[in-house]
Amino acid sequence: MVDHVIKRFRATAERHASRPATRIRVGDGWRVQTYAEFRRRVDSLAQGLIDAGIEAGDRVALFAGNSPEWSGADFGINTARGVVVPLYATSTPEQIAHIVADSGSKLIIVGGRSEAERVIEARDEHPMPPIYVFDDYEGRPDDVRPFAELLKEPTTAVDTRLEQGTGDDLSAIVYTSGTTGLPKGAMLTHGGLTAQVDALEDFFDFSPEDSSLSFLPLSHALERAWTIVVLLHGCLNTYVANPRTVAEQLQLAKPTMMVSVPKLYETVFTTVHQKVQASAAKKQIFSWALKVGRHNQYAYRSGRTPGPILTTQRALADKLVFKAVREAMGGPKKVLACGGAPLRPEIEEFFSAVGLPISTGYGLTEASPLVTFNAPGDFKIGTVGRVLTGGELSIAEHGEILFRGPNVMAGYWNNPEATAETIDEDGWLHTGDVGYIDSDGFLTITDRLKDIIVTLGGKNVAPQPIEGLILSDPLFEHAVLIGDTRPFVTLLVKPHAPSVEELAKKLHWPGELPDWMNSSELLAELKKRVDEITAKLPSQERPKETEVLAEEFSMDNGLLTPTLKVRRREVEKRFKEKIDAMYERLEKLRHG
Structure with a gap:
């Protein structure tokens, strides 16, 4: 070949x-x-x-x-x-x-x-x-x-x-x-x-x-x-x-294939859920349809054909809910892939239920970039799939994922020292990501090795799963856990403006959107939701304080990567004063 x-x-x-x-x-x-x-x-x-x-x-x-x-x-x-x-x-x-x-x-x-x-x-x-x-x-x-x-x-x-x-x-x-x-x-x-x-x-x-x-x-x-x-x-x-x-272009182009990052799928997921909130009847129909869609998918995944009742219900759910979601995505898809950052399992389940299963994958530039992927006939929700043909995976010290395969880079240009640090003598690419391989060979990513927070007390906290939990609430657009070399973890959040506007009108807050984004009412609501979402986490993983960021996160201002991941270090640097002030307040409270 x-x-x-x-x-x-x-x-x-x-x-x-x-x-x-x-x-x-x-x-x-x-x-x-x-x-x-x-x-x-x-x-x-x-x-x-x-x-x-x-x-x-x-x-x-x-x-x-x-x-x-x-x-x-x-x-x-x-x-x-x-x-x-x-x-x-x-x-x-x-x-x-x-x-x-x-x-x-x-x-x-x-x-x-x-x-x-x-x-x-x-x-x-x-x-x-x-x-x-x-x-x-x-x-x-x-x-x-x-x-x-x-x-x-x-x-x-x-x-x-x-x-x-x-x-x-x-x-x-x-x-x-x-x-x-x-x-x-x-x-x-x-x-x-x-x-x-x-x-x-x-x-x-x-x-x-x-x-x-x-x-x-x-x-x-x-x-x-x-x-x-x-x-x-x-x-x-x-x-x-x-x-x-992109939303308009999806409608015009009607592609049968697409690769995206989680942000697009998250936006569709949030928008659809928001649209049904206004009506109790719509909300009930939507919940029923999703339940039907999930049960159909469970049947197919276990190798069974859904029974006649489920098939009839699926057709009705499709007419009432699913067809509109597929049309918003430009119609059916042969390939709908996701990479660049973790995708929350509930979003995978949602798209699967509506008839648009997402093939999640994992990779990095140094692997050209593909390492693992889920495929239509070979997938497991919540994982990033199995290693590509001809490749090998290994889990090293501290849970770091190692990859070896035909698509590993030839090295870093003009930088043999960095190459030697990243690709060892046996050809293993040290990815810097942390994860595990299950008994079926599917890989799950838990975090970036360099993003693991080590608190002052020596507790290790993986921020991505906690941030993912918080982002399951549509009121949050971005969430960044802070706490490296600090006594405990805290949280910076960027609220989702349309959700804030909807909430403010519902609760009759005074003022307009800019006022609401900086209001004590919003801060109190965000803190309450963070406490509820993280209530079952171990103490060291629960944020002790939450600070609101009004600034947009974008590639232009350097807070997002080209695949729309948050640049954690840039956020910490940009908002250092806010972070320091948050810890100072907490320190005063602790010592009366």
Whole structure:
């Protein structure tokens, strides 16, 4: 089997030349590109890069939002046997300077004015290579060239260059969005990426009739790897330029496949539950329908066919409740996957009941990124599935998960010390995550090793399960447990504004939303709910105080990662004064 992404892509593009490969919403319609057109653009860029002096193994930075052009550039760079260095669309000039300098990128392709201006500003930190921009703009400096100038008529030089490519070639250097220190560049190979494609084929039936929605950042290892799966199977990839429009795009595109992070599923779950709260009758019907859906799923999971009564009830539940949820998600799904962070079991159960089972998985950039996954015929709710074909799992000291497999990175670029710390002599990748493997081989993640809180009294507290419990209440949007080297744990919470508004109106609080977010009434309600939710936890795991944060959590302000996980260390740093004040208050109370 060919183990080079572009060689496989070329075979796919030949087989499905006239089928649509990419599309993006423009105005009231779609801009569509066939596989033949996409292949021509990829080869044209490869020729342009060769003409520009890019050699095999040279790095080319790619700094843009999601678009068909992004994937075209990604594949074009790899066709010339260049190495893609993706930059997040939210990258600052300082981050750009570090990544471009560390990778030694010979050229940088940017999306538009915003990205170009940040690259120009990054010159203050480090000289920048030639810059090419997808979307030309007025007032563009002369040394920022239109991307169209890179597109050349392909010659045999492209084929000759590609023929020499192997699975050991680097496809990309993806810089980890670490919470501490400078990001490190994980070297991902073509062989590692194709091994993932093969592993998924054992469990999922991909067809050229399928389509996917790409809205997670393509600069992230998860979305990039999934896009490779989509485009290597002749499927249609729909690109979402603005992730805030994903709900609308789901309705318009009606994809049969999608990879997401928990945030989308949590939002749908919360929205559906909120909609039925206003009416006692709706609430009763909804609860009944979910119960019916769950019992149907239990029957299938135990290998039984639901009886006639349950089948009739399921049809009614579908008509009254489930169909509307599926329509909000853009219709039925062949693949509905989730990665990047833990997904709460009640959300998995909900989507399973409505006929949209989610295949949860686990991975990290250093594994290209897939380690384990649940599949439609081989899953266990509450776990992240079994290890991919050809891979091995082991649990080390302190419960750390170790992984060994064909898709482990070749190491960190220019950083042998960090590589040696992460991949041991036996080839085991030390993930930094904590978990356990059950007797059936399914993996459960319990926390990040570095996130484990060790209190002043030496008690170990895993924050993620506790935060997950708290977030099961829709009044909470984000929850961050604090307590490392402190006498006990406390809690920072960001309330969910629509839920706060609904509660305030119901309880007739005075004022408007900004007043309610900072009110003593809200704080009292949040504390009461935290106490109730955590009442059965051991004493050392129960927050002794709760502080409200009004600031939004986003990628732009650095409080969320590109997969919408909370940057715990950044939160602790940003709100240090609030945290210190909280502990000072508690200390005074303790000592009268």
